[in-house]
Amino acid sequence: MRLCLLAGIAAITATPALAQTAIPKPDISVATLKTVTKTLSSDAFEGRAPATPAEPKTVDYIIQQFKAAGLQPGNHGKWTQEVPLVQITANDVQPLTFTGGKTPLSFDYRKDMVVGTYRVTPQIDLKNSDVVFVGYGINAPERGWNDYAGVDVKGKTVIILVNDPDWQTMARKGLFNGREMTYYGRWTYKYEEAARQGAAAAIIIHDTEPAAYGWGVVQSSWTGPQLEPDAPGDHMDQSKVIGWIQQDAAQQLFAAAGKDYAKLLEAAKHKGFHAVPLDLKASTQFTNTIRRQKSHNVVGILPGTTAPQDVVLFSAHWDHLGHCDPVDGDGICNGAVDNASGVAGLVALAKANHEAGPTRRSQVYLAVTAEESGLLGSAYYAAHPIYPLANTVGGVNMDVLNVNGKARDFVITGAGKSQLEDMVKPFVAAEGRVIKPEPHPEAGGYFRSDHFSFAKLGVPMLDATSGNDLVKGGVAAGEAASRDYTEHRYHKPQDEYNPDWDWSGAVADLTIYYDLGRELANGTMWPNWYKGAEFRAVRDKSRAGM
Known part of the structure; x- marks a missing residue:
């Protein structure tokens, strides 16, 4: 059971915290939201792919907007890190x-499969590699689960299922x-573990529901x-x-391979599953x-x-996919909503x-690069912080604002x-939500945006947004809007600016972020992870000497 706000603050302050005071309502500029979104997602910015000719234009525009907002350069007199x-481009x-x-x-x-590599090498040759089905490809000793137990996959091709073994369990309880x-x-973990096991190739079976996106997203991304x-090492250990x-x-x-696909999928859901050699040989090749x-x-x-x-951090990623698969002649993934x-x-x-x-x-505002490539910009900052992570109180990450109107839920x-x-509960309640x-x-x-880079190194970051219970239309309207975006716009050219968007939901969410950030920035509290959370130990260690 969660603590109330005052109990939570009492538990997490190293020194007496300021009592919560009424925070004046901020003036969240809808004009700013519209102008910045429309500009950054225009064709002139070519989808904001990092390290392309579009990057300098994007970075310069963000710096211009930061200056106009009243910020100072945040990297020892410089605006960038x-x-x-x-x-790596496969050919x-x-x-x-x-x-x-x-x-x-x-x-x-592209039609049936996509392949690539993390290795920085000009040629990839996979030739007659033995194929093994390793279920969900998980090695979790703390849960008594190892899909690689009793099998040697060095130099072999592993076929892996996406998500966790119990993803079809509707309740939020169980081994996973x-x-x-x-x-x-x-998917990031599955490739990491396959590499640790010495696999020559790791291929994930795409399934829309557990992957949470369709094949078109795989093709474009x-x-x-x-x-x-x-x-260093050019990722040759992958x-x-x-x-x-x-x-x-x-x-x-x-x-x-003479195997029953449905039966093996069912077997892979259960503890004690053993990897199954398929007695096949896999081959492919490409240049880079x-x-x-x-x-x-x-x-x-x-x-x-x-x-x-002491630093309170606000983050959002500026990048998107750049040029992508054309739809009706439009080949720019503008990333208006994202991000x-x-x-x-x-x-x-x-x-x-x-x-x-x-x-x-202090309040630090961080627009990071290469989120779409695997949280690379935030991961680099977290590993090479301008402001020590031990002094980073916490903050808010923003990846996609609500443009569908105000929601009753958060x-x-x-x-x-x-x-x-x-800490955020009273600010949500103050909005009547x-x-x-x-x-x-x-x-x-939780693992798909930049807050995760900071969480892994101990910094609590809130990643939260409007739910689907819209004031206008209820859950049905919210679910329909979410489904439309995921199926028809996410990582596609159709994610374009729409002048008819309703920004009231974004303003309501930003008000909550503002209130929480202001409370952190004016207080003395040091929020931590709950006991038992996987990031608690690293936070405790980083704060031990403070």
Whole structure:
């Protein structure tokens, strides 16, 4: 059971906290929200892909808006932080073939499968690699679960299911939290674990519901230039090939191996599952064009008065997909909602806080790059912080604002982890709203945006937004709008600015973010993770010497 606000603050303050005082309502500028979103998502910005000719234009515009909002340069007199990246573009991708079964199979790039690599190398050759089905590809000793137990997959191709074994359990309880995805369910984890096991290739079976997006998103996000951190070793410790395969193709694959696809999927849900060799050989090859480059995070600050060394952080990612698969002749993924709107929220919050006057702690506004490539910009900042993470009190991440109108509910992504949740309750109530559980926890939203980069290193960050119970139209209207966006606009050219959007929901959410940020910035509290949360230990360690 969660603590009330006062009990929560009493539990988390190292020194006496300021009593909560009434915070004047901010002036969240709808004009700013509209202008910034419309500008950043216009064709002139070409979809804001990092390290392309569109980046300097994007970064310059954000700096211009930060200045106008009253921010100062946030990186020791500079507005940006360099983020070293390497761009890998797969070329001449050959079909993914499987031999040795009842029927030889050949799956085409983009249509049936997508493949790529983390390795910074000009040539990838996967030849006659033994194929093993490893269920959900999870090795979780603390849960007594190991899909790799008793099997050696070094040099082999592993076929993996997306999400967690109990994702179809509607309740949020069970070994892997039931409907609520754990990090073990994320594709990032599955490739990481396959590499640790020595697999030459890791292929995830795409299924729309547990993946939380359709095949079109895989096509648009996983093809063309891919960005990775430019790190020592060139990622040669990773699998040669990573990728996805359509479910229909996977069913053909299992049939060729003489295996019952449905029975193996059912078996993989249960503890004690053993990986199944498919007695097939996998092959593909492609070349890579490699380009090392730098992208940039944009950093602004409102310096604090009496405790300027302590930092409250607001973040949003500025990047999107750039040029992508055309729809009706439109080949620019503009990313209006995702996430020009979030950057607009960042600017509007900065403006409101500047107008309200300085706070005792500093406020840092961080527009990060390469979120769409795997949270790379925020991960780089977290690993190379301009302001020490031990001095970062907490904050708010904004990834997609509500443009569908005001909602009665407020949803916290990954609820049940951080004491920020107790602090935000009265501000939600002040808006006449209620906190509700995530409507689609199986989507794994907690692991899909930049707050996660900070959480992993101990900093509590709130990632929350309007729910689907809209004032105009109720849950039915909210669900319809959410479904329309996911199916028809998410990571597609159709995510474009619409002058008819209703910004009242965004303003209501931003008011809550403002109130919480103001409370943190004027207080002395140090919110922590709940006991038992996976990030508690690293936070305690970082704060131990303070």
